[in-house]
Amino acid sequence: MEYNFKEIEERQRQNLQKNNIYKVTEDKNKPKFYVLDMFPYPSGAGLHVGHPLGYIASDIYARYKRLKGYNVLHPMGFDAFGLPAEQYAVQTGQHPAVTTEINIKRYKEQLSKIGFSYDWSREIRTSDPKYYKWTQYVFLKMFHHWFNNKTQKAEPVETLIKEFEKNGNTKVDAACGDIPRFEAAVWNGMDEAEKDDVLMNYRLAYRSKTKVNWCPALGTVLANDEVKDGLSERGGHPVVQKDMMQWQLRVTAYAKRLLDGLDTLEWSDSLKEMQRNWIGRSEGAEMYFDIKDKDEKMLVFTTRPDTVFGATFMVLAPESELVDKITTAEKSEEVDEYVERAKNRTERERMADAENITGVFTGAYAINPFNGKEIPVWVADYVLAGYGTGAIMAVPAHDSRDYAFAKHFGIEIIPVVEGGNIEEASYDAKSGKMINSDFLNGLEVKDAVEKMINEIESRGLGKRKVNYRLRDAIFSRQRYWGEPFPIYYKDGRAIPLSEDELPLTLPDIDDYKPTESGEPPLGRAKNWLYKGKYKYELSTMPGFAGSSAYYLRYMDPHNDKALVSKEANEYWQDVDLYIGGTEHAVGHLIYSRFWNKFLFDLGYTVKAEPFKKLVNQGMIQGRSNFVYRIKNSNTYVSYNLRKKYDVTEIHVDVNIVHNDILDIEAFKKWRPENADAEFILEEDGKYRCGYAVEKMSKSKFNVVNPDDIIEQYGADTLRLYEMFLGPLEQSKPWDTNGIEGVFRFLNKFWRLFFDNEGNINLSDEEPTKEEQKIIHTLIKKVGEDIERFSFNTTVAAYMVCANDLAKIKCNKKEVLENFLIVLSPFAPHITEELWQLTGHKDSVINAKFPEFKEEYLKEDSIKYPVAFNGKTRFTVDLPADIKKEEIEKAVLEDERTKSRLEGKEIRKIIIVPGRMINIVI
RNA sequence: GCCCGGAUGGCGGAAUUGGUAGACGCGCAGGACUUAAAAUCCUGUGCCCGGUAACGGGCGUGCCGGUUCGAUGCCGGCUCCGGGUACCA
Incomplete structure (x- = not known):
């Protein structure tokens, strides 16, 4: 009987569906x-x-x-x-x-x-x-909760209100917006709208102004990567930075727990590292610098407070409110111009171009609180408003970006840690002895940091601070096809629906563009009002909500x-x-x-x-094929001859190429202009194509559809081949050509169950020692490999087993049934079919994974590789249970050893029992 | 720029903890069966040199160096490719 995968797979699909075999319940047993x-x-x-x-x-x-x-x-x-x-x-x-x-x-x-x-x-x-x-x-739950830093937990807003009524916010330590302290009397004197405004600063889902990339022409907000050089990627319209009321989620409240939780997870180190970088915890201090001749202070966050004696300039982010306040009259025009320019670049653009060092001196000076030195304050866009305090003290001797900036503008560089050479580069390492630093001199960096923070705190200049890079998630999208917010507006106040009013369903609209006035598409919904009166929120939730x-x-x-x-x-x-x-x-x-x-x-x-x-899982890349057309002609020259001509490389559909050999007839039919194409073939009369590994995409004609593979080879072959391609986590190109190998394997596996006449033919006889060894080697390997997600080697093990069993014409029922069960996760259809043909009523899914028995794998002898100076020269078979001394004796007595040793002295013999022998001469 | 991966035959890859480099498959070459083909089966296949052959020798896991009796796997320094990205103080 032939392996008719089409029939088998169709039958088993229906069978398994019909019997509801994949349905699961909460089975407590x-x-x-x-x-x-x-x-x-x-x-x-x-x-x-x-x-x-x-x-x-x-x-x-x-x-x-x-x-x-x-x-x-x-x-x-x-x-x-x-x-x-x-x-x-x-x-x-x-x-x-x-x-x-x-x-x-x-x-x-x-x-x-x-x-x-x-x-x-x-x-x-x-x-x-x-x-x-x-x-x-x-979302509503988040709206109704705040984050208590003391308990590190979300708590209901009601508890917060009670506290406000009693003590104001004076005793509250919450993850919240920038809100001043107030007493209970102040709270109790507020009206509803004022109270709402205060509470917005505490809710885990809250509304506040954020900067967005606004494109007036498109009437919508754009993502960073939709903006190129200040223009929208679609249409090339100008994009401006605009403040907009947006819903946000206070993810930052959970920064510590998100970071700490990583340690409990079995994720790859690289992935955890990415998350750690994203959360971006850094320890340091916040400290104030007075501004000379102004009644202003500048707050900076630094991870290197120890280097404060090396601070030779300060930098404010262009967005900083302080810029206007401290810029001197003669500098204001220059500064305004710079700020204006910086504002209309997206954050990503500002960071992408690291080569262009830009900045402007504000004319103002900060006072170093430790030595009274005047430090010039600059505005530069390498400092971002959203991180830390939006202001830094720059220490060019020990920070590479500050260094580049100082070099560019000719600012003084003072080393404060031993170890670097400031003529060449900054010394960023956090080790070495402090110099030029008054009371810190001679200390190790680590100790200096501690001492400085204590000093900052005791002098009332600032405080120890843990800073996170993570930002709150902007949760509004000016789109239609997303979840509507369960929010309506009454007198400008955002009012939540009650839970029993959910879901608030998405209304139909007749056009999906933003409205003329720049409202999101939901602005077009007719009579979409809460209780017929109040306007709903018009933005929708982002992709990550659902x-x-x-x-x-x-x-x-x-x-x-x-x-x-x-x-x-x-x-x-x-x-x-x-x-x-x-x-x-x-x-x-x-x-x-x-x-x-x-x-x-x-x-x-x-x-x-x-x-x-x-x-x-890694990405599956496409494997593209090329043909080479001689310029200004309709003649195609084969890969190895292409250099003799002036050719254009053209993508050709990979589905009409086999092992890089072009199917010329199919090519002529592929496109009308190919019908009368001519070809310059290689000596073997074939047209050979070039190839490249690239992204799988329509435009490169390298897309392979699983339906086509299933049509030609079946789903079991597809499953096996996808796994056989290479390690799961690695990116690798798809090349259909190798698929024959796994297809042949399934055919071979199928034939194991049948005699020459095509009848199921299994023997109930006890398996031989050899047969047991073959199948138990597989059982062991499959279990181990699946557990470590090494699916490509599992497939190889199946092939080895099928080859070995075919060689000895094994048809023992016990052996083949074990094979069938361990193969079933990879090839569910063929195994299900054979499971039934061998007389089982239940599905193989409910079978038991066979137990691996060590006793079958025991070897009487071991083939030892014998190496001389690390190079393997021959192997010897030795009993498995002999001692090191006996191994040495046996090897030295071997003729081949003797002939190699002629006249040479043995300096050392390394023997690893069960593994190898190395003779050093 | 920074972070994280990766590089092994003609190709995809294997070698699980430092112990026979190239499992398994594709491709290729040769053979069996066949009138022929398909399918199937068998043999060979890292590269170079010597030999009719059995076989022998050398080289070999991106490059340069190191540790080790022994390195694809460890350490230092590079090159190239892929992915991520936020100049994060």
Whole structure:
């Protein structure tokens, strides 16, 4: 019987669906295991062969865990809100809900063919009101909570109000905006609107002014990377920095917990490092500098207070309010001009160009509080308003950027730590002895920092400070296709809906562009008013809103009373394995950790961290092929002959090229202008193409669709081949040509079960020692490799096993059934089919992963490599259990050793029992 | 600029903790079966030199150096490629 993958896969797809085999419940008799994929945005282009890589890996792991006796939650859903659907709507007028629905349908079709073990009954879509009700719900909860620094927890705003009534904010230590101290009497004397304004400074979801890239022509806000040289990327319209009232989430409140939590996670070190850098904790001090002849002070944050005697200039960010206040009359024109220019550059632009050193002297001087020295104050755009205090003391001798600035403008450089050479470069290292620093002289940097901070505090100049680079998340988007805010406005005050009024559903509109007056698209919604009277918030939530708590919803996706029930959450707890791409390393993975910590504070989740283990799959790159057309002709010259001509390199569809040999007939049909193309072939009569590894994209004609692969080889082959390509976490090019290898393997595996007449033919005889050794080697290897996500070597192990068993014509039922079970996570269809053909009624999914028995792998003898001076020359077979001395004796008696030693003296013999022998001569 | 990865045959890759470099697969070459082809099976295949051959020798994991009896894996210094990014004081 032939391996008819089409029939088999179709039959088993239906069989498994029909029997609801992938459905999971909270089965308390089994340990739980939660395997999650980063859910996809359903784009109009459909899946290409790179998308399922992570899904296949997680599916293999999920199936493996099931075989190991776990109750595995392995759901899938869609991150269905997003910009592409909206842009398509702007162009075509089609409702994003309609196109999104079509795209999801296509995604599901494609996914279902690959044979994933998803429990589709748990599917979620972020754009479904039944789902986003809970996104809005969490937003409201954040609105109604503040963060108490003392308890390091979110607490209800009511408790804060009670405290205000009693003591004002004098005793409150909260994560909050810049708000002055007030007494209870002041609070109690405020009207509702004033109280609202105060509370906004404390809420975890709050409204405040932020700078945005505003494009008047497009009537919308742009992301940093949509702005190039002050112009919008789309259309090239001018972009200005504008203050806008925006909703924000007070992520910074959780900075410490987000940082500390990383230590508990099984994530890659590089990913944790990225998160640490993003959170950016730095220890130092905040200190005030008086301004000469002005009644102003300048507050700076520095991690190197020890270097204050080397501060030779100060820098203010162009946005700093202090700039206007201290700039002298004669400098004001120059400064204004500089500030104006800097303001209209995006933050990213300012940082991208590090070569251009710019800045202007304000004419003002700060006074060094430790030696009374006057220090010139500059304005420069390498200092950012959003970080620290927006002002620095510059120590060019010990900071490379300050150094470059000082060199450029000819500012004095005073070394205060021994070890560098200021003629050549700054000395940034945090070690060495202090010099030129009065009372710090002679101290090590570390000690000097401590002493200086104590000094700053005791002299009342400032205080010790831990600074975070993390910023609050801007939560408003001037878009249509997102979650509406459950907020309406009454007399200019933002009023939340009550929870029982959720969800606030997205209204239909007839055009998806911003309004003429520059309002977001929701401004077009007719009669969209709270109780027919009050205007709703017109912006919508960003992409990360819906993806921040989705993992919780899968635990209990149809619950209309809660985001997740206590029972379900207590059973499933957290995600044991999360697989996805590195592009979400800091965005999604910071925000979802933040949401989870907030929900944890409220008692809605039992785990402080949502994703215990995380694996980043690498990117699958495209492998493009090229043909070479001789210029001004319709003649194509083969790769190895191209240098003899003046040619143009042209991308050719990889689907009509096999092992870099062009299918000339297919090429002629590919495009009309190719019909009468001529070819200069190589000696073997073939047209050879060039190749390159690049991003997989339509324009490069290197996109490979999984549907086509499945059509030609089947889903099991696709799954195996995706894994066989290389290490999961590494980026690698897709090249369909190698796929024959795994396809042949599956054919070989299939044939093991049949005799020459095509009948199932398995023997109940006891397996031989050799057979047991072959299969137990595999059982051991598969278990170990899957546990360490080394799926490419697992596939190689399957191949070795099939080759070995075929060689000895093994048809023992026990052996082949074990093979079948350990292969099933990778190739679910073929194994399910054979499982049934061998007489089983239940699915192989519910089988037990065979236990590996060490006794079958025991070797009587070991093949020792014998090396001379580290170079292996030959091998000797020696009994496995002999001692070092016996090994040495045996090796020295070997003829081959003797012939090598002729006339030479042995200086040393290294013997590692069980491993190797090295003779040094 | 900074941070994080990576570089091994013609190609994808293996070598799990410093112990036989190149598993497995593709491709290629040769052979068996066949009227022929497909499929399947068998053999060979890192590079160079010598030999009809068995075999022998040298080189070899991006480059330069180091540690070690022994380095693809460790240390120092580079080059190139990929990804991320925020001039973060």
